[in-house]
Amino acid sequence: MSDITEAKRKLPLPALMLQLGLPEKHTGKNALCPFHDDHNKSFSCYQNDKGEWRWKCHTCNIGADEIDFLQHYEKLSKGDAIKRFLDLAGVERSRPPLGSAFRKVRRLRPLYSAN
Numbered sequence: 001m002s003d004i005t006e007a008k009r010k011l012p013l014p015a016l017m018l019q020l021g022l023p024e025k026h027t028g029k030n031a032l033c034p035f036h037d038d039h040n041k042s043f044s045c046y047q048n049d050k051g052e053w054r055w056k057c058h059t060c061n062i063g064a065d066e067i068d069f070l071q072h073y074e075k076l077s078k079g080d081a082i083k084r085f086l087d088l089a090g091v092e093r094s095r096p097p098l099g100s101a102f103r104k105v106r107r108l109r110p111l112y113s114a115n
């Protein structure tokens with residue numbers, strides 16, 4: 001199972017939204033959109049036939065999965081949204097990006113000093 005699949009199992013979309021401090025009126029099938037001033041319940045949060053959580057706002061015309069929600073809600077890049085989602089779900093990343101970045105820098109250094 002990938003880290004993201006595990007995180008989605010641990011922290012499904014409605015739980016993620018509550019964890020971000022959104023009130024329950026945003027988390028249902030007929031819900032108020034957290035991204036615009038919504039009075040018509042344009043937002044919906046549902047499970048597809050594969051059991052995956054999805055969200056959609058018919059007014060903003062955006063919607064996808066938990067990571068996409070974080071991207072929009074906290075204005076993150078896709079990569080940062082994935083990291084943030086794994087942190088929120090309490091899932092350890094199998095390859096810490098910081099460690100591999102350090103290793104890469106060390107490997108590149110001799111090349112630079114040769115020039």
Ligand SMILES: [Zn+2]
Pocket residue numbers: 033034035036038042043057058059060061
């Ligand atoms: Zn909206």
